[in-house]
Amino acid sequence: MAKYKLDITKDHCPMTFVKTKVELAKINTGDLLEITLTGGEPLENVPKSASEQGHKIIETKYLHNNTYLLVIEKG
């Protein structure tokens, strides 16, 4: 099980969940993708988009200054 990182804190709709989907397509089933993202639209849409594609949300953690860490396991 490998771990990958993606920072989308500077991105806006639709690139937040577009980049997530493209990144998830590159990794293997069971691998983890650790995404750094901001609250609001990204925090709402990125987990929703990933769940819809059959991936598993492992963790959502507040970091600092409206920034969160989202861990997704590729399904």
Add this chain to the structure above:
Amino acid sequence: MTGNNKKISIISFSGDFDKLVAAFTLATGSAAMNYEVNIFFTFWGLNAIKKKKGHKFTGKGLLARSFNFLMGGSNNVPLSRLNFCGLSPKLMSKLMKKRNVATLNELYNAAKDLGINLYACEMSMHILGLTLSDFDKEVKEVLGVPKFLEYSEGGDRIFI
């Protein structure tokens, strides 16, 4: 095909910078939300998918080649308002970059990465003397209305 029943089909007619941004934003966002997405480029919209991105003589026949030269490709798409002889799309792209919003070029590349189905309109291509080889390789097929209706059946159809 994504194997689900959520589908959106966009008819990209306008070819204006801002309307193409709207079409590609909706398309890429929908594809990332697991929708099957089709974009059917017709008339001015065909400029967005031409292989030659600038003002180049493309197609068959003097009149058609002149039209294609004047219209150009995706580097020359005009803003629907306040175009200022083509200056505004460049300024708008600069502003989009500054604000970390995806530019038209980035959205188009994302559409290709996401496997969005890109189609070209047979009738418009015939008028403009264009063939499939004049478009980017990701353009899958040349369609007429019956095929578009078949591919878009059961989903939403949006005209931009």
